[in-house]
Amino acid sequence: MNSELKAFIFGMIGVSTVLAALLVLVYRGETGPIVAALASRSPLLLTGSPDFSRFDGGFAANILISLWAMLLAGIAGIALGIALIAQSALVRTPAVLVMNVLRNSPWLVVLYAMLYLLPF
Numbered sequence: 001m002n003s004e005l006k007a008f009i010f011g012m013i014g015v016s017t018v019l020a021a022l023l024v025l026v027y028r029g030e031t032g033p034i035v036a037a038l039a040s041r042s043p044l045l046l047t048g049s050p051d052f053s054r055f056d057g058g059f060a061a062n063i064l065i066s067l068w069a070m071l072l073a074g075i076a077g078i079a080l081g082i083a084l085i086a087q088s089a090l091v092r093t094p095a096v097l098v099m100n101v102l103r104n105s106p107w108l109v110v111l112y113a114m115l116y117l118l119p120f
Helices: 003-047 058-084 089-103 107-117
Strands: none
Touching: 003 058, 058 089
């Protein structure tokens, strides 16, 4: 077994064990009812519905938004890459400008620009 696999397994078991120990230490005698309450509410947290009947909120919405964002970013990246190797200067120049602006911008600045400046 290589060291990366060992670190992964140890991390998965270690993190789960530490979280379970913290749960027991914090709630002591009420750990059982707390775990039962979390288990009964997990469908609501994961899908937005109490019985897994629809997927319009919670963790499922986060996953769907992430998949759409990755798809759109992939398409935009492919389009930008194709524009960067275009023979026409009319296509290539704006692509080079966009690429250089995004390459030299800190991620936090880009995040704030997308969240606050883009809607205006």
